Amino acid sequence: MLQNAEEAITEPQGNISIRTDLEKNNIHLEIRDTGQGIPPDSMKNIFDPFFTTKPSVKGTGLGLSVSYGIVKMHGGDIRVESQSGEGTRFTIILPVKARNLHTDVLQDPALQSFNQNPPDSDPPHI
Secondary structure, three states: OHHHHHHHOOOOOOOEEEEEEEEOOEEEEEEEEOOOOOOHHHHHHOOOOOOOOOOOOOOOOOHHHHHHHHHHHOOOEEEEEEEOOOEEEEEEEEEOOOOOHHHHHHHOHHHHHHHHOOOOOOOOOO
């Protein structure tokens, strides 16, 4: 997302700002750039795989699609506001989940055999 913001800025004095906030049970991560903005007719497609407004040598059109998938897998959302010539603001919203790390580790199937075996009485010698 930061690479997209950087590539959208064409003027030497462009700016990227990052802001975080906690609202209720959600973390908000805002990435704002002063770049060229996203054309209105492209807004509906920006999260589609392989959709890009960049020249073919600049991008594959997977960055926003992959970012969107990762955020959704974590129960979050991405919002976007943009105006041509004015820049773009992406807001990533992720839920805050209280975790009991000890319980999570004990219940992790990949660690079940490790958790059931007592530690070696003598550590290995190196």
